[in-house]
Amino acid sequence: MNLHFLSYRIILLSFFVLLEGVVSARHGRVLTDPCDLDIRHNGLYISSDQITVLMNGFSEYRIPLLLSIASSYTFSPLVSSMIILWGNPLTPSPLLSQLSRNLSLISDSIHLIRQPSSSLNSRFLPRPDLIKTRAVLVCDDDVEVDSKSLEFALRIWASNQDSLVGFFARSHDLDLSTKEWIYTVHPDRYSIVLTKIMILKTEYLFKYSCGGPLLMEMRRVVDEMQNCEDILMNFVVADEVNAGPILIGSEKLRDYGDSRNEEKNDSFREVGLSSRKGDHRKMRGFCIREFHRILKRMPLRYSHGKVIDSVGEQGLCKKGGKLVHCDDFLLG
Numbered sequence: 001m002n003l004h005f006l007s008y009r010i011i012l013l014s015f016f017v018l019l020e021g022v023v024s025a026r027h028g029r030v031l032t033d034p035c036d037l038d039i040r041h042n043g044l045y046i047s048s049d050q051i052t053v054l055m056n057g058f059s060e061y062r063i064p065l066l067l068s069i070a071s072s073y074t075f076s077p078l079v080s081s082m083i084i085l086w087g088n089p090l091t092p093s094p095l096l097s098q099l100s101r102n103l104s105l106i107s108d109s110i111h112l113i114r115q116p117s118s119s120l121n122s123r124f125l126p127r128p129d130l131i132k133t134r135a136v137l138v139c140d141d142d143v144e145v146d147s148k149s150l151e152f153a154l155r156i157w158a159s160n161q162d163s164l165v166g167f168f169a170r171s172h173d174l175d176l177s178t179k180e181w182i183y184t185v186h187p188d189r190y191s192i193v194l195t196k197i198m199i200l201k202t203e204y205l206f207k208y209s210c211g212g213p214l215l216m217e218m219r220r221v222v223d224e225m226q227n228c229e230d231i232l233m234n235f236v237v238a239d240e241v242n243a244g245p246i247l248i249g250s251e252k253l254r255d256y257g258d259s260r261n262e263e264k265n266d267s268f269r270e271v272g273l274s275s276r277k278g279d280h281r282k283m284r285g286f287c288i289r290e291f292h293r294i295l296k297r298m299p300l301r302y303s304h305g306k307v308i309d310s311v312g313e314q315g316l317c318k319k320g321g322k323l324v325h326c327d328d329f330l331l332g
């Protein structure tokens, strides 16, 4: 049993004609069936050394931050274009038009798309008319990665093109007392990378969005929970490669949504779609159990360790008021 089934083109087609009357703020266009195999193979991916950035935007408060993150992405030679998926249905249209104008001043390769529904699944729509790269960077509007780490992550992805490459890791686990799958954090291993920022091959967007009956049922869980789209993507990929994701070590990664951030500003971090804390972990455990129930097996696999971009020095120790290599210290 495997996740790629018949693609439910007809059902999806009517679904997208109804829901996805996509109005890219500057490019009024109606999307055709995103799972259409012809589009998929005609518009063959042009670029394999660049990525498309797929960023979720939600918070009006965070627009200044979004603009700054968007400009650093688009100035990167690694980024071919950027799609900002606006997921907040309450944002007034004039504000979005203004944002779109501001974005177009930064670059004409940024597309702002108001999500037609609150479904988190639409985050992973393949959008073959816009995505022309072999890989995409999926990220939130509150995480900033420096260009060196981005370049490194893309290099790691390029030599592991079937894997998910991310910067934030979590785990599934079996709670032995209740014999239930749970969502947790292990200090020494991980099986899930978060969509706060991850790189994956564009092909997986098709697998996620166009997969048949089981995946359709799993996508329904995402809609019901309004959560867990990232966990489902981890299921899809782990099922494909029978291996865990790859975690990149970066010291410069800035997560404005992290509650440990110095700027403790509630309006900054409580507005994200999936930031309702408290029950968050329980909900995600529930999703893992549901996905497992539907699939009748557990595809998630553990990985160990982080990939870092330099061997670096082995550490400095203080000796006689001076810093020396600890190895020398031990020898000396």
Ligand SMILES: *[C@@H]1O[C@H](CO)[C@@H](O)[C@H](O)[C@H]1NC(C)=O
Residues within 6 Å of the ligand: 063, 067, 095, 096, 098, 099, 102
């Ligand atoms: C757009 O840019 C103008 C000028 O910098 C700024 O005043 C306004 O707040 C911005 N609005 C949005 C939605 O980005």
Ligand SMILES: *[C@@H]1O[C@H](CO)[C@@H](O)[C@H](O)[C@H]1NC(C)=O
Residues within 6 Å of the ligand: 061, 264, 265, 266, 267, 268
């Ligand atoms: C948090 O940020 C918002 C938006 O920038 C601002 O209006 C608000 O005053 C800030 N609150 C605190 C406690 O700093």
